[in-house]
Amino acid sequence: MIERRQFKETSIFLVFQNLIEMELKEVEDYINEISCELRQKQKKLEKDYENANKKVEEDAEYDVNSFFEDDIHKYFKVFPIYTYNPLLLTLYGQFENWLKKLCDLDSRKGFSKVRVKDLAGNNYIEKSRRYLEIVAEINLDDTKLEWQKITQIQKLRNCIAHNDSNIIKDKSIPIEKQELYKNILNDNRLEFDKIKGDFYIKEPEFLFDTIGLIRKYLAAVIDKIKSRNVVAKNMSMPFDNANWGQEKTENLLKQIISALNQLDENEARTDEYKDSDLKGNLRGIFESMAFNVTKLYSFFTNGKWETIDQKYIIEEREKGLEKIKKLYDIK
Known part of the structure; x- marks a missing residue:
């Protein structure tokens, strides 16, 4: 195509x-x-x-x-x-x-x-x-x-x-x-x-x-x-963060690719440990993704990001998201 x-x-x-x-x-x-x-x-x-x-x-x-x-x-x-x-x-x-x-x-x-x-x-x-x-x-x-x-x-x-x-x-x-x-x-x-x-x-x-x-x-x-196509700012970070945002989203894409590769490798494996390895690897990837996603979420909502925000998502799931929204003062 x-x-x-x-x-x-x-x-x-x-x-x-x-x-x-x-x-x-x-x-x-x-x-x-x-x-x-x-x-x-x-x-x-x-x-x-x-x-x-x-x-x-x-x-x-x-x-x-x-x-x-x-x-x-x-x-x-x-x-x-x-x-x-x-x-x-x-x-x-x-x-x-x-x-x-x-x-x-x-x-x-x-x-x-x-x-x-x-x-x-x-x-x-x-x-x-x-x-x-x-x-x-x-x-x-x-x-x-x-x-x-x-x-x-x-x-x-x-x-x-x-x-x-x-x-x-x-x-x-x-x-x-x-x-x-x-x-x-x-x-x-x-x-x-x-x-x-x-x-x-x-x-x-x-x-x-x-x-x-x-x-x-x-x-x-x-x-x-002519190359100035995106400007990314908020009240906490009033300078242009376009390059930072590009870096974070690119990391997310790489992590998605890594997860898909893990699934492909799992399909090719026949040993008894393949599923347990897949679960462990995917969990590690999701934990890394949670860092980048919460950072981006805090930026676009003008929230104050802390490292614990990643744990809220990984450990508390929906409740963790609601907690973050309150911390970021999202109505």
């Missing part, structure tokens, strides 16, 4: 991950195309400038720079500013939207009524991080490095969007003491005015690296969140 469950449905998170990858690839293709065109114009301008210099190198009165300065300004500053800076805003907006959607998808599982929009935070990136750690209870320790880089990009994005691409937020503080000064100064993918504080993205590699960072972080989050 074919077991239909072996043909697993595609996780909605994997579908969403494929959608993210497709959209990131489209942005990469777009950046590649426009950056190639811009670089071609820059290289042509550099070559024309070099050739012009060679032609007039003996004529000191001819100023080549004044002839090319408008085009240099246009292709090496204006075009990158209007091309790459807005693209960072676009990437940030997409990243924020994707994180929010991931949290919304997780909330559909019904483990908590808290939604990402209910949490404190200045933006959905912060709220989503809080949701994943507090509500979804996902351990994101192994993404700390990526998160630090993301927060730096977030600060750059905020300067572009809210401070006219300038790092100076408090004019009473020297520019060298501004929060982003050292980071921007040491990043050769950015053009930075150390006097005025203005900056812009001059190299598309900055955007490609940002895309790679987004891709890596979201892949890590999706990998963790």
Whole structure:
């Protein structure tokens, strides 16, 4: 018989991950195309400038720079500013939207009524991080490095969007003491005015690296969140006990299998001790099962389990069960 469950449905998170990858690839293709065109114009301008210099190198009165300065300004500053800076805003907006959607998808599982929009935070990136750690209870320790880089990009994005691409937020503080000064100064993918504080993205590699960072972080989050299928808690054990519950129920299944094997072995035996051995072995298995069952019963009824609970079942049977129900305060 074919077991239909072996043909697993595609996780909605994997579908969403494929959608993210497709959209990131489209942005990469777009950046590649426009950056190639811009670089071609820059290289042509550099070559024309070099050739012009060679032609007039003996004529000191001819100023080549004044002839090319408008085009240099246009292709090496204006075009990158209007091309790459807005693209960072676009990437940030997409990243924020994707994180929010991931949290919304997780909330559909019904483990908590808290939604990402209910949490404190200045933006959905912060709220989503809080949701994943507090509500979804996902351990994101192994993404700390990526998160630090993301927060730096977030600060750059905020300067572009809210401070006219300038790092100076408090004019009473020297520019060298501004929060982003050292980071921007040491990043050769950015053009930075150390006097005025203005900056812009001059190299598309900055955007490609940002895309790679987004891709890596979201892949890590999706990998963790898609495997969160069961949460088991009670008031006495408020942390997730899903793995503990899996272990106990698996032990029960193994004990059932062991009991069935004992019955099969009994059928094959012909000696006079086979029935007495079977009874002894089955009793031992049932006693072990009673430990696991009473532990699970106490968990799901929020009762306080004691080792004697197993004896109540083994020795007192129905009366023992009633005693346990009273001890667990089951109405």
